[in-house]
Amino acid sequence: MNKIIEIVNLYFRYKNIEILTDINFFVSKGEFVGIIGPNGAGKTTLLKLLVGLLSPSSGKITVFGREPQHPGMNKYLIGYVPQANEADKNFPISVREVVALGRYHEKGFFTNLNAEDFEIVETAIKKMNIESIADKQFNALSGGQKQRTLIARALAQRPKLLVLDEPTAGIDVKTQASFYEILKRLNQEGITIIMVSHDIGALTKEVSRIACLNRRLHMQGSPAEIMKSEQLKKLYGYDVLLLTHEGKEDVNES
Amino acid sequence: MNLEIFRYAFMQRAFTAGFIISIVSSVIGVFVVLKGLSFAGVGISHAAFGGVALGYFLGINPTLSAIVFCLFVAAIIVYIQRNEKLKSDVPIGIIFAASMGLGAVLISLMKGYNVDLFGYLFGNILSVTHSDIVNIIFLSLIIIAIFLIIFKQLYYTTFDRQMAKVAGVNVVLIDTVFMMLIALTVVISIKVVGIILVSALLVTPAATIIPWAKNFKQLTFLTMITSLFSVITGLFLSYYLNIPSGGAIVLLTTLIFFVSFGFAYKK
Ligand SMILES: Nc1ncnc2c1ncn2[C@@H]1O[C@H](COP(=O)(O)OP(=O)(O)O)[C@@H](O)[C@H]1O
Ligand SMILES: [Mg+2]
Numbered sequence: 220m221n222k223i224i225e226i227v228n229l230y231f232r233y234k235n236i237e238i239l240t241d242i243n244f245f246v247s248k249g250e251f252v253g254i255i256g257p258n259g260a261g262k263t264t265l266l267k268l269l270v271g272l273l274s275p276s277s278g279k280i281t282v283f284g285r286e287p288q289h290p291g292m293n294k295y296l297i298g299y300v301p302q303a304n305e306a307d308k309n310f311p312i313s314v315r316e317v318v319a320l321g322r323y324h325e326k327g328f329f330t331n332l333n334a335e336d337f338e339i340v341e342t343a344i345k346k347m348n349i350e351s352i353a354d355k356q357f358n359a360l361s362g363g364q365k366q367r368t369l370i371a372r373a374l375a376q377r378p379k380l381l382v383l384d385e386p387t388a389g390i391d392v393k394t395q396a397s398f399y400e401i402l403k404r405l406n407q408e409g410i411t412i413i414m415v416s417h418d419i420g421a422l423t424k425e426v427s428r429i430a431c432l433n434r435r436l437h438m439q440g441s442p443a444e445i446m447k448s449e450q451l452k453k454l455y456g457y458d459v460l461l462l463t464h465e466g467k468e469d470v471n472e473s
Numbered sequence: 474m475n476l477e478i479f480r481y482a483f484m485q486r487a488f489t490a491g492f493i494i495s496i497v498s499s500v501i502g503v504f505v506v507l508k509g510l511s512f513a514g515v516g517i518s519h520a521a522f523g524g525v526a527l528g529y530f531l532g533i534n535p536t537l538s539a540i541v542f543c544l545f546v547a548a549i550i551v552y553i554q555r556n557e558k559l560k561s562d563v564p565i566g567i568i569f570a571a572s573m574g575l576g577a578v579l580i581s582l583m584k585g586y587n588v589d590l591f592g593y594l595f596g597n598i599l600s601v602t603h604s605d606i607v608n609i610i611f612l613s614l615i616i617i618a619i620f621l622i623i624f625k626q627l628y629y630t631t632f633d634r635q636m637a638k639v640a641g642v643n644v645v646l647i648d649t650v651f652m653m654l655i656a657l658t659v660v661i662s663i664k665v666v667g668i669i670l671v672s673a674l675l676v677t678p679a680a681t682i683i684p685w686a687k688n689f690k691q692l693t694f695l696t697m698i699t700s701l702f703s704v705i706t707g708l709f710l711s712y713y714l715n716i717p718s719g720g721a722i723v724l725l726t727t728l729i730f731f732v733s734f735g736f737a738y739k740k
Pocket of ligand 1: 233238256257258259260261262263264265
């Protein structure tokens with residue numbers, strides 16, 4: 220029973236358009252899984268289903284043995300970092316205060332944070348190497364710093380599973396390297412990680428398994444298996460190399 | 474300055490009301506501005522006109538009818554807003570005109586009934602009665618109590634709605650309750666600031682401070698100071714110059730806003 224995520228015959232329709240078709244997918248404790256696929260493939264949708272923001276049209280998802288929308292689900296065990304950062308741009312809040320919000324996922328909203336909570340917050344801040352900016356305004360940060368802060372918020376939940384949606388988009392290559400270092404360390408500490416990314420080059424070096432999604436789950440396997448496969452080319456057309464290349468150009472601009 | 478003004482009971486009541494209203498409308502107003510609900514504030518406050526007229530028409534306490542009517546309007550607005558086919562300002566635009574229309578019709582039907590319309594619309598410091606003060610204190614305690622209960626969820630929802638949902642917040646419930654807090658704040662402010670001008674007290678002081686505030690506590694505190702200054706000074710001006718209190722207060726907050734705006738964007 221060390222399957223953390225079990226997805227069986229999952230379909231998801233949005234206004235009668237089938238976005239995910241017959242997904243069967245399992246993740247075991249301690250894995251670091253990368254999900255790749257072209258834009259509009261349904262990757263974000265799949266992650267939203269995992270964290271209970273959406274519910275399946277048919278089929279079944281369980282995370283830690285429970286459906287994500289079940290009231291008895293300990294949702295704080297899932298640390299989610301969404302793709303589009305929807306945080307309010309005028310809201311006066313410091314990095315430390317943002318991270319502290321993660322504690323409410325576990326404690327609920329009817330108690331105050333105590334000394335132990337603030338210790339957990341500091342630990343999360345240290346793990347993401349953002350001590351030096353902890354007192355800064357969240358809205359004054361760069362994209363990469365914001366991303367680290369939001370992951371620290373997820374860590375403050377003390378999650379057993381991290382669900383990351385394109386966390387490296389818009390982060391420069393050097394920062395990306397140290398970013399992967401941090402994720403690897405978290406993974407070694409026992410946190411299972413699922414991560415969507417377009418950056419196939421970096422992903423293949425770091426993860427234990429890759430799943431290729433385009434409305435259906437086309438294939439999955441070790442990075443070496445995936446890279447060899449002809450299917451990847453079909454999935455992306457001829458764009459595989461172009462995509463990683465493009466990703467890096469984006470980065471230099473920001 | 475000659476402080477004879479405080480010898481009059483009606484001025485004591487106006488200042489008491491003004492003080493409480495400044496505090497409550499600042500606390501609520503910070504979220505009105507951060508959540509982008511300025512127009513909702515305008516809509517609900519204008520709806521109070523229908524509520525007050527309804528009270529006179531039915532011969533019941535106009536404050537009570539305004540409370541019930543505004544709570545109803547707040548709930549309806551949130552309900553219609555959940556229909557994704559309409560943009561969120563549309564239900565406000567519809568309901569707010571409808572309530573004013575209702576008020577106009579009801580008042581015209583009450584021939585010979587002498588309602589201080591101008592006072593209701595623009596504020597009249599002479600109109601604050603002893604029972605108004607009791608109502609204002611009672612309702613303020615309710616507003617603050619509910620606000621404190623929902624504060625953390627409101628805070629998270631305002632900062633990051635999607636993640637608040639993930640954390641288990643019922644964001645629609647929080648939206649509805651907050652809209653109702655706006656309605657109650659409007660009702661307690663009517664006598665001093667006036668139906669047409671209430672929304673300025675919800676919006677302008679907070680908007681003045683937002684570019685400067687380093688954190689949430691500071692934002693709330695400085696908004697209160699700005700609001701208190703405008704309301705107290707406005708009441709003095711209203712008394713000495715014999716002008717509507719709401720008009721004086723709103724012009725003052727607006728003046729402070731533009732001074733702040735000028736400095737904030739020269740930075
Ligand atoms: N709320 C929504 N409104 C409109 N279209 C949506 C919505 N959610 C998903 N879709 C559609 O579902 C498809 C998959 O979207 P998404 O999961 O975001 O893809 P990815 O993350 O792989 O780029 C897209 O074609 C998108 O247009
Ligand atoms: Mg996506």
